[in-house]
Amino acid sequence: MTETPAPHALWPAPIADGTVHATVTVPGSKSVTNRALVLASLAAEPGWVRRPLRSRDSQLMSDALRALGVGIEETVSSSSSSAREGDTGEAWRIIPAALHGPATVDVGNAGTVMRFLPPVATLASGDIRFDGDPRSYERPLGQVITALRTLGARIDDDGRGALPLTVQGGGALEGGTVEIDASNSSQFVSALLLSAPRFNQGVEVRHVGDKLPSMPHIRMTVEMLRAAGAQVDTPEAGGEKDVWRVAPGALLGRDLVVEPDLSNAQPFLAAALITGGTVTIRDWPRRTTQPGDALRRIFTEMGGSCELTDAGLVFTGSGKIHGIDVDLGEVGELTPGIAAVAALADSESVLRGVRHLRLHETDRLAALTKEINGLGGDVTETEDGLRIRPRPLHGGTFHTYDDHRMATAGAVIGLAVDGVLIENVATTAKTLPDFPKMWTDMLSKSVSTGVGA
CATH class of the missing domain: 3.65.10.10 (Enolpyruvate transferase domain)
Known part of the structure; x- marks a missing residue:
């Protein structure tokens, strides 16, 4: 380099x-890489993420998951079965573990990290503090915080509805039905869906705001959840408009190749x-x-x-x-x-x-x-x-x-x-x-x- x-x-x-x-x-795709890391960390068995993106955003995500106790082993092999022309054969083996604190997560200015990981942190035992770059304090997060509280989480944000904040992890989250206005970011929906199989009741997310932006990213989340064994009912499947339901259940450890x-x-x-x-x-x-x-x-x-x-x-x-x-x-x-x-x-x-x-x-x-x-x-x-x-x-x-x-x-x-x-x-x-x-x-x-x- x-x-x-x-x-x-x-x-x-x-x-x-x-x-x-x-x-x-x-x-590789940042969106796919960071979703894959979250799902693999919540799985019931080890998995692989091949051709991952190695960038600041994905490094922040992997460092955060390691801080919560997840094992991530990085390997490089030119003989990888997934090798292609110009491919280093890089792969990450993800080894799930009991999530725990105390820990501090640096989100940088990565939307996927600041939004996807607070729901994961509710499943950890102990306090998980989230902090990041100055711009991250200005980015919308209040809808995710409010939704998690509705689902049973304890979060200390001093009333800001933004970073920095501390999730007081109890080792589990009850889950259930929640309304959220995700018109500012589709990541609000994806954040709740990704961890939902591990919630006691799963989750039913109802978007109640203006038109949702970036719907392809929500479809990406749904497809990756289903590929990992989750049961997901979506509007595209003929359900109610802007309502997603994820049933509780174990996630599979996958061998996933990340798209460009x-x-x-x-x-x-x-x-x-x-x-x-x-x-x-x-x-x-x-x-x-x-x-x-x-x-x-x-x-x-x-x-x-x-x-x-x-x-x-x-x-x-x-x-x-x-x-x-x-x-x-x-x-x-x-x-x-x-x-x-x-x-x-x-x-x-x-x-x-x-x-x-x-x-x-x-x-x-x-x-x-x-x-x-x-x-x-x-x-x-x-x-x-x-x-x-x-x-x-x-x-x-x-x-x-x-x-x-x-x-x-x-x-x-x-x-x-x-x-x-x-x-x-x-x-x-x-x-x-x-x-x-x-x-x-x-x-x-x-x-x-x-x-x-």
Whole structure:
């Protein structure tokens, strides 16, 4: 791994001198990795997580579970049965144990850690304290805290409804029925569902707020629960709208291979779209619950074409970028990259359905507006998204606000605009380790780049 620029250093975003032609191996999905770690830790028997994402978010999750008593053994074997071209064969063996405190969990600024682990901590014996980065104190958590109290948990948060907090674990949780407003984050629902098989009564979660964002992530949670042996009734199965029921029962130890992170493939696909080149993303799954799969449709509408082959997803740009009017409510995490491409398009774009992005790692709508406009763009915030009118852009500093997707969005703009300087590109380590090297390799070699490539 090459040296990543120091935090808050300015990284000159490389400009593309011509068309990009590359094959990219994207690291494993953060969303799948962290759900798999939780489910494996709550299982009745050991399991394996293969090709996991090794990043800040997944390290925070594994460190937290270890602090609660879970055994996680990391191995690397090039002869692994799951090996692929460029794969190190990395695998984590998860050994469940009786969860216990006292312990302190550092959530960093990882939404999955700060929301998925308080329900797990209710199953531990002893006090579990949760703390994190300053931004984590501002991110919504009150709905999860209130729901857990309704289900029988004891939580001390000094009335903040946010971090820091202490879960007074009693070794079990009664569970039952709970109402929750998850309109700010689908993670509120996933957090309760993941631990529910271990609750005495399981759980019935009823969403009572506005439209739920990021539904693919809830479907991911449900599919992974079912694969681990849980009984889950969902709205998709013909039940009541926005109601999920998980029965109590033992979870199986699985041997799970983590899919590539399709949302992290976005900047590389954008490179093909912007330069009129071709990028192949290895091992793109033919069926997946990942929100990033929507890129096939969205980037095709913006001027590209794609084909799923045995080698992976082959995406080709036409040399033209078209504006788009799109509801991104289910795939909000793709908004920064789409906004970056839209700023280079030949017509106006309207990105809708993403008001919840104001509560992510940063206020992504405000941040995108300020940074693209700082390069000469014309972006305005709407009630639930962005309106982007393309204008000639110029170089300048693109601030990231410690947000990994802001950093990759800036790099995408830098492909076509000379002199873009990314402040704190190191924040990409949250979910995409070694991004600067992958990016520069793609442009310098324009043949093959990626982890292990």
